Amino acid sequence: MRILIVIPALGAVYGGPSKCVVELAQALGNLGITVDIVTTNANGSTNLDFPLQTWIAEKSYRVKYFPHWGLSDYKISLSLTRWLFQHVADYDLVHTNAIFSYSVLPAHWACQLHRVPYVMTPHGMLDPWALSYKAWKKHFYYTLFEKPALERASAIQMLASSEAQCAKPLNLQSPLVIVPNGIHRQDFETLPDPELFYQQFPDTRNKKLILFLGRVDPKKGLDLLAVAFAKVYAQFPQTHLVVAGQDNIGFLPTAQSYFAERGCLDAVTFTGMLTGSLKYAALAAASVYVAPSYSEGFSMSVLEGMASGLPCVITTGCNFPEAAMAQAAHVVNLDTEELANALIECLRHPQQAKEMGDRARQLIFEQYTWDQIALNLSKVYTSILKQEPIYG
Known part of the structure; x- marks a missing residue:
């Protein structure tokens, strides 16, 4: 199984989502799944000091960083956009992390074009408080870009049962699957x-x-x-x-x-x-x-x-x-x-x-260890690829 993970940034300044994506990729890789991450080099007011547009091998996955320019929080990268349209078809499934960030939108569009299934993880951004914060800006963006992407996802990963409950009023047609974050016990x-x-x-x-x-x-x-x-x-x-x-x-x-x-x-x-x-x-x-x-x-x-x-x-x-x-x-x-x-x-x-x-x-x-979380998520991936009902 070849999985592509897309996230706007992995800089430590962005806190939990960046950390959990890296740790999830490592745990999935430990299961023998081929995992690649693509992202930008954003790190708050600075940039990460990594070689750009080249694969960097980590313990059980690879990561490739792309240059970007910042427009508010959107982290726009034309080189990442081009790469996604050229290479999404190389993967069995794409897993995007974050909404209200431009970087992941081309992944959804490329998946739709090449008929590659994708999973979306909003990381709490569908919560009522999150949607109401700067709502004037988010409403337009959600209606035009995010809702169509969510509706076409093979699954939407909710990190908690209460997060899934909060998302129900949005009447999304894609299945909601609950798979939380984890920690490394050691x-x-x-x-x-x-x-x-x-x-x-x-x-x-x-x-x-x-x-x-x-x-x-x-x-x-x-x-x-x-x-x-x-x-x-x-x-x-x-x-x-x-x-x-x-x-x-x-x-x-x-x-x-x-x-x-x-x-x-x-x-x-x-x-x-x-x-x-x-x-x-x-x-x-x-x-x-x-x-x-x-x-x-x-x-x-x-x-x-x-x-x-x-x-x-x-x-x-x-x-x-x-x-x-x-x-x-x-x-x-x-x-x-x-x-x-x-x-x-x-x-x-x-x-x-x-x-x-x-x-x-x-x-x-x-x-809530990453070993257990990765195993549960891998079952979701497998169900999607086999076009079976998703349980989570």
């Missing part, structure tokens, strides 16, 4: 010494750390978190909030102002994006993980917090109701009072919080 079996994190950020030493791990972006709910954390900090002055994430759009001053207005900015450390051992050390140093998002596809960082055995407080916008059903996380509404109360509960009852973290770790290790 990355979380033994976390590094938290001292590595304390040395880098000494203000966090000897504090009860609440960790937010995600982009500094309006949809991540930092305005909600500021109100909730101020209430937590008033009761637990030894707490310290770590906001670990990249600011791609210049939102950091606004985010900092939320905490300043609540009088708790001195108890917040903005670290920027953490990667590698430093990120895992932050997870090891934390006492509680929090994700106050308005909208997610299926958050990679939530999986990482749970796989680290942390008690997690997440919102319904994180699209992970299964965590609540397994009593593996506090899943709260988009409400500052509920958010604050759940954080306080974790801090006030550390033994119960630890037990919840243990359940979270077990749930992720049993059901």
Whole structure:
């Protein structure tokens, strides 16, 4: 089976979608599937430093980068467009990632021209909050480009049952298949010494750390978190909030102002994006993980917090109701009072919080590893190619 994965960019600044595509490609390749990725060299305000328009061999897949020019978030690449029309027919199936980005549109058009089946993964962008954000621009683009592509897809990959439920009012004719993101179990079996994190950020030493791990972006709910954390900090002055994430759009001053207005900015450390051992050390140093998002596809960082055995407080916008059903996380509404109360509960009852973290770790290790996810997705691919009913 030859699979082509198309994504607008793989730069680390784009967070979860870029990370999960790479890790999925590796896991699919480990199953003996031939996997190629094509993408642009975009990386926020810079470009990735890779050879362009040549295959780069990774562990179990290949990737080819194309030059682009930026128009808002659309990442237009004429060379990638040409390549797709010339080479899509070389593959059994194409899997595109993202909507509202020009880079993937030519893949859909080329697939339709050459009669190659394709799967689309919107990564949460069909969620009502995501569709309403900058709605004036998205409505035209969705009607003209995205809806026709979605209607012709062999399947649309939803990352969570709640994401699929939110997409139903759109009345899409293509089958929705639920296949979530995952983690590599070996990355979380033994976390590094938290001292590595304390040395880098000494203000966090000897504090009860609440960790937010995600982009500094309006949809991540930092305005909600500021109100909730101020209430937590008033009761637990030894707490310290770590906001670990990249600011791609210049939102950091606004985010900092939320905490300043609540009088708790001195108890917040903005670290920027953490990667590698430093990120895992932050997870090891934390006492509680929090994700106050308005909208997610299926958050990679939530999986990482749970796989680290942390008690997690997440919102319904994180699209992970299964965590609540397994009593593996506090899943709260988009409400500052509920958010604050759940954080306080974790801090006030550390033994119960630890037990919840243990359940979270077990749930992720049993059901959300990339090996299992790749196997499930490969079955979807096979069903499409055999023109059989799709189950997922």
